[in-house]
Amino acid sequence: MRISEGVEWGIHCCTLLAALPPDRTLPSARLAEYHGVPPAYLAKHLQALSRAGLVESVPGPRGGYRLARSAAQITVLDVVEAIEGNEPAFECTEIRQRGPIAQAPECYPRKCGVARTMWAAEAAWQAALRAQTIDDLVAGVIEEAPPAALTAGVEWLRQAAR
Amino acid sequence: MRISEGVEWGIHCCTLLAALPPDRTLPSARLAEYHGVPPAYLAKHLQALSRAGLVESVPGPRGGYRLARSAAQITVLDVVEAIEGNEPAFECTEIRQRGPIAQAPECYPRKCGVARTMWAAEAAWQAALRAQTIDDLVAGVIEEAPPAALTAGVEWLRQAAR
DNA sequence: GTCCCTATACTCGGATAGCAAGTGTCCGAGTATAGGCGG
DNA sequence: CCGCCTATACTCGGACACTTGCTATCCGAGTATAGGGAC
Numbered sequence: 001m002r003i004s005e006g007v008e009w010g011i012h013c014c015t016l017l018a019a020l021p022p023d024r025t026l027p028s029a030r031l032a033e034y035h036g037v038p039p040a041y042l043a044k045h046l047q048a049l050s051r052a053g054l055v056e057s058v059p060g061p062r063g064g065y066r067l068a069r070s071a072a073q074i075t076v077l078d079v080v081e082a083i084e085g086n087e088p089a090f091e092c093t094e095i096r097q098r099g100p101i102a103q104a105p106e107c108y109p110r111k112c113g114v115a116r117t118m119w120a121a122e123a124a125w126q127a128a129l130r131a132q133t134i135d136d137l138v139a140g141v142i143e144e145a146p147p148a149a150l151t152a153g154v155e156w157l158r159q160a161a162r
Numbered sequence: 163m164r165i166s167e168g169v170e171w172g173i174h175c176c177t178l179l180a181a182l183p184p185d186r187t188l189p190s191a192r193l194a195e196y197h198g199v200p201p202a203y204l205a206k207h208l209q210a211l212s213r214a215g216l217v218e219s220v221p222g223p224r225g226g227y228r229l230a231r232s233a234a235q236i237t238v239l240d241v242v243e244a245i246e247g248n249e250p251a252f253e254c255t256e257i258r259q260r261g262p263i264a265q266a267p268e269c270y271p272r273k274c275g276v277a278r279t280m281w282a283a284e285a286a287w288q289a290a291l292r293a294q295t296i297d298d299l300v301a302g303v304i305e306e307a308p309p310a311a312l313t314a315g316v317e318w319l320r321q322a323a324r
Numbered sequence: 325g326t327c328c329c330t331a332t333a334c335t336c337g338g339a340t341a342g343c344a345a346g347t348g349t350c351c352g353a354g355t356a357t358a359g360g361c362g363g
Numbered sequence: 364c365c366g367c368c369t370a371t372a373c374t375c376g377g378a379c380a381c382t383t384g385c386t387a388t389c390c391g392a393g394t395a396t397a398g399g400g401a402c
Contacts, residue, residue, distance in 0.1 A: 004346065004347090006346090038347090038349085040350070041347065041348050044347090044348085044349095058355095059353090059355055059356090060354070060355030061355075061357055062355095062357080063355080063356080
């Protein structure tokens with residue numbers, strides 16, 4: 001069980017886009033440059049964020065990406081599911097209904113207890129991610145980031161934004 | 163993010179081994195037959211459970227597997243980590259320290275806020291799995307399983323146990 | 325009849341192929357801009 | 364001088380290779396048993 005590297009990139013990109021002035025956009029190449037990651041591969045993940053409706057894309061020169069809604073209305077879970085997909089991590093194959101002692105399917109009205117346990121844990125995981133918004137993360141960055149990085153970041157963003 | 167199929171098999175195997183009379187063993191091939199899964203592949207996962215110290219293996223004829231400790235002392239998390247490994251699902255690559263505005267490493271005393279959020283969610287997931295023991299699952303099966311399957315299962319186990 | 329030895333059959337354990345999904349990259353479709361041209 | 368047109372350059376979006384890890388399988392090392400033979 002491993003979470004894709006793209007999730008980390010996607011969250012960081014959203015936090016940076018949250019710091020963008022309204023009605024401005026930031027191209028994919030600039031986002032990659034800011035984070036020091038491969039531009040082509042980051043573009044792939046940004047497409048996923050766009051498909052999920054978390055960011056808007058503007059084509060052409062002076063185009064780029066911006067958040068589709070307020071940073072306070074985008075949860076970390078939104079980003080994770082946009083990148084990783086929203087299918088459950090645990091898939092029950094109903095092996096209790098296989099093998100020599102299996103009964104007819106209608107004898108198993110409730111879901112398998114193993115699956116219920118795994119899904120309950122997954123729900124707890126999702127709840128924790130849903131409780132945290134991109135806005136919360138931005139606040140944390142402003143709170144904790146090195147002051148020099150903050151000023152440099154703001155200046156960098158001012159020049160890179162379109 | 164996808165949980166290996168072996169996790170499901172491992173948990174079901176532990177619940178079946180919990181129903182085994184004390185000091186009896188069940189061979190890998192019988193476990194596979196009971197659950198209707200490929201024997202050779204299940205054997206691989208049982209090795210992982212053995213390495214993790216959750217089950218004991220007895221070699222030779224009349225050999226097989228049995229739980230290494232009480233079913234009440236084996237949590238679902240134990241089984242999941244035995245199969246999937248105990249490394250965190252989210253790995254922080256510290257991309258905040260990359261790119262043009264990165265500062266010296268000593269300027270980042272705390273862990274990245276993104277990583278803290280992801281790890282907190284993972285901790286909630288683990289806590290949910292740690293709260294559930296194999297014994298709890300067995301109780302659930304006895305409670306909910308079709309009566310015919312229960313009696314057939316006990317009889318099957320009586321003949322298959324060594 | 326009893327004890328010992330040997331061959332057997334059955335178990336686990338690790339080493340070995342095959343395949344799907346994540347990782348990484350590229351090029352084409354579309355658009356706002358900038359410059360040139362005509363009025 | 365002003366407006367329009369065209370070529371350009373830059374953006375996103377989807378299609379195409381490569382690598383890692385999960386899926387699946389097999390064979391070898393080790394051991395308790397069962398049978399046969401010797402005493």
